[in-house]
Amino acid sequence: MVNTTTADTPADALDSILQETSAEATLVTTSTDVLAGLADGLASPRHDGENLTVISIPSALKDVRDDYIIAGKLADSGVTLRAAEGDLSNYLVDDTHIWTLIPTASTTVVTRADETTADHVREITDTIAQDSEEFSLRTAGHAELIDDLQSEAADETAKYFDAALKYLDTVPSGRGSKMNEIVLLIAAGVAANEQLFTVGKAAENTQLGSRATVSRTKGDLEDNGLITTEKVPTDVGRPRLRLLPPEETEITSEADFKDYLDDLKAALQ
Template sequence: MSTELESELHGTDPTSVFREFLSEAAPSSVYHLVDLPWPYVAAMTDASTEFDPEELPSLRLLARRETLVSLRQSFLGAARAANLVDADKLTVREREPVGDTPLIVGDDQIRVPLLLDGTGAAIVSAEGSFSESAPESIADAWEHGEQFSLRTPALTRVRETMSEDLGADLREDFDQGLARAATQRDPGSFEPVTAAVVVAAANGSLHYDLSRWGETVGLASKATFSRRKGELEDLGVVTTEKVPVDMGRPRQRLHLTEEYDSVLDDYGVDELVARVAG
């Protein structure tokens, strides 16, 4: 049986390709994203932030384990993907590679994402006998895939609870650090616990409040926050001040050291976070 292809190049980079795809897809439709390379998975999470979740189709990401581990290790990508999971717009499963070609498969259309020289991107729409048989085979592969946990809280939940529990000023500073990280060549290098400790120190917050928030929202355990605070103290980034309480041991108020307070004053919180956590 022959395959008819109608080749159309779309987009100039992975994010623009996904932006166009998401803008055209009906909210009631279901698409399987199969064996996408990491740049396209990252582009999917990036482009999704430009839409209300209700406007998006249901996405089923079926990928190799190494690709999904890369997603989990990128806080920005994983937290954005978790937004879609919370909105019932994304399900993630892992399995061995289904084939050699990455595919975006819908009921009536197949898109083949391409990477050109590792940076440029294009997409080919396919129609014909292959597009008629592929959805069934992909659906079968999906049924045999294993559920994959992102182990990362949704970015929307992180931001909302940070504002509620730690204050709007701290959340705005954290947002600035995130925005700076999103523009970097490797946004996956952003370390959210370090960034949270640094912006908490910039705002004079209590370490107890920060670590309790972080554990409750699912960012990291209290022990992880304590270790990171200690590391930043050893590096001369933050210092602490004892604050007495009515019962129990004194709490610790976080502050920046003089050196890093000068960085904050001279260059802003985004540069401060980039130097320490980005």
């Protein structure tokens, strides 16, 4: 049986498909939009990525890795990512179905329910998988970092970091980007008046970044007047630094924090 449906976005299409898949499934795609849609779909509590393998071209996977909003969702999902060279199609296959994805202005899904055909496609897909390499996102998942913040820092820091992830459409990753995930983490610390030491420890615990990277980023933001700090005395050793908003900026609500994020984004473009 063949059925054709249309979804507004790849995320909507994959959300529907994932509700029908069996235990083991493989998604093959060349589309960054499909990968981003998958990240949104797997962020839903309805879906689990543990039994899903994704095979894609290196360039699309690197695009995903370079956006912390997408990469963090995929890292949380437990999905297995693999990079393969060559010409790939866009489809998802399990034991009994093949869903062909046609991502255009909307996403057309052609569903074929046929175990014999599915077995044949799985054999081809298994061959592609054998010739592929595991791909690492090299980042912490959103939930992992929020959990660590809740255990290491004030609840407010975790709350503001979560709010930033939900508010921003994209967060370019790595040192090459000025508005990256480390800046986001520091911004959450600023909103909660958190200590730099605690923020750096959370980043290092989850391998989001080293304490040195957090400290260096803090210095850059402070030099540009985007944050301030104050010394906090300790019983032993050097005083620690508390992260604070820039002068004449007050953050007492999530709305204030969103305004602060907008200011940061504008200043760092």
